């Protein structure tokens with residue numbers, strides 16, 4: 001019997017082969033392999049009647065990225081859409097690519113009717129994307145986190161130096177016919193203390209460059225490792241120490257609820273009088289009204305801002321008009337090089353995600369390395385099928401609330417990533433009983449939303465850790481079963497499986513050992529163990545042309561109770577199932593759709 005291709009978090013029902021993914025309907029993928037960064041599956045592929053998916057590019061993207069997208073998808077470049085226009089268009093799109101100006105709100109996901117599978121943010125900040133709504137809708141969000149780092153850092157340094165030497169103001173005055181050499185005396189950078197607020201990619205590059213300018217650099221970042229800072233001669237300090245000792249502050253943290261308006265009246269009052277501030281992060285990390293007050297009070301001598309709470313800021317914005325403020329229109333990422341890089345980075349991520357690969361820049365899904373995924377492939381299928389079997393064994397009206405997944409393995413707990421397996425078990429549990437599409441992105445959310453508590457247990461076995469797993473067991477507690485024999489001694493509906501020669505097998509139902517490969521569909525019969533049962537059931541199925549792929553009998557003791565598992569390629573008719581039920585030795589039976 002041929003090995004079943006891996007099952008899928010990609011489309012709601014149909015099996016896929018993870019290593020060579022194809023659309024649900026036969027189409028040819030035209031993306032040259034060399035153009036695609038090899039990553040592992042992300043499980044959000046589109047199932048479409050159209051041969052090519054549609055990607056809406058809602059903001060200007062570099063040509064190299066567009067070319068890459070066009071090799072694979074229908075690309076609709078529609079810039080400056082109103083929120084209403086975006087909501088209307090989105091129902092026709094499988095992926096959306098934006099920069100920072102487009103708000104990808106909950107309404108966008110709701111309007112997509114489930115078709116939108118990937119949002120690509122061509123840049124770093126994802127504060128314009130409603131990540132919660134994306135996750136709820138099973139939509140993967142990917143970003144391009146590295147290609148504009150240097151551009152942003154260089155712009156930060158440009159603003160720092162321009163501000164210190166009044167370059168913008170002096171330029172404007174000379175163009176206005178003035179020659180004001182005394183007015184625009186600046187301040188020196190060398191020997192001054194720069195506090196880098198947010199020591200991530202951009203912050204680190206700013207710090208490196210500022211060291212080159214002879215500045216004393218400190219940094220504040222609650223999550224950055226101190227050794228990374230020390231490696232470039234930067235001390236990590238507390239927030240208060242950073243803001244109170246700095247001559248210059250440069251902001252490089254993301255906009256989150258914790259960083260929103262983090263520079264406010266209270267914190268400005270703790271700063272050195274005459275401090276200078278650069279912001280190439282997000283406008284929202286500064287309380288802009290408080291900054292105006294701090295500028296007017298002379299606490300802040302100057303500010304240089306690339307980003308604003310509202311973009312573009314209103315014409316009469318007091319900061320923009322302030323003579324001690326230098327502004328640029330969110331240009332941090334806007335170099336030719338960065339835009340080409342970002343475009344390629346996001347196009348590859350979006351195409352990869354649409355192909356079903358696990359994007360390495362996924363923002364709202366666990367990232368599972370390719371090698372881990374290859375190894376887990378048959379167990380991923382096993383997990384989903386065990387989930388499907390277990391839930392179908394539950395009697396109607398019981399309500400699945402508590403599920404336990406037990407993994408037995410000789411591997412150390414740190415050496416086995418179970419997030420993918422848990423997601424697949426969840427998919428198997430939920431999809432047969434609902435119309436919800438479950439994937440790696442929304443599995444945990446969907447389970448929680450449906451009130452299903454999924455716990456995991458690891459049983460460490462002696463032996464070779466070469467195989468990632470020995471077995472997976474799925475147990476559903478506090479339910480009745482349609483097949484009483486599926487209830488284990490401890491009272492749960494219980495199924496267990498193993499991977500044998502790369503093929504998932506069902507190895508235990510309730511207390512009964514069985515051994516059937518998990519392909520096609522399964523009929524489980526409990527019967528009085530006696531000769532001739534296999535033949536009797538086989539001939540009933542044969543009469544109706546139902547092909548039997550395997551049969552296996554597990555019994556408690558000779559001539560006592562036995563469970564027969566019969567694999568069938570087709571779904572038997574009701575009358576066939578009735579005939580099986582009428583065999584005198586059959587005590588109970590159930591048909592399970594895999």
Ligand SMILES: NC(=O)c1ccc[n+]([C@@H]2O[C@H](COP(=O)([O-])OP(=O)(O)OC[C@H]3O[C@@H](n4cnc5c(N)ncnc54)[C@H](O)[C@@H]3O)[C@@H](O)[C@H]2O)c1
Pocket residue numbers: 124125126145148149152197198199200201202203220221222223224252253254255258259280281282306307330331332333334
């Ligand atoms: N102006 C632009 O065009 C432009 C370009 C690129 C990046 N950005 C913005 O710059 C920021 C940094 O980008 P990045 O690529 O370095 O991101 P990053 O994720 O590499 O770094 C962000 C750092 O901020 C830290 N951080 C989180 N909360 C913090 C807090 N409360 N206080 C201090 N630090 C905190 C994180 O630990 C992380 O190290 C983002 O907001 C991004 O959107 C702007």
Ligand SMILES: O=C(O)[C@H](O)COP(=O)(O)O
Pocket residue numbers: 099100101122123124125126148330332333334
């Ligand atoms: O977060 C980012 O990557 C920058 O703010 C760049 O935004 P942009 O793509 O709108 O230039």
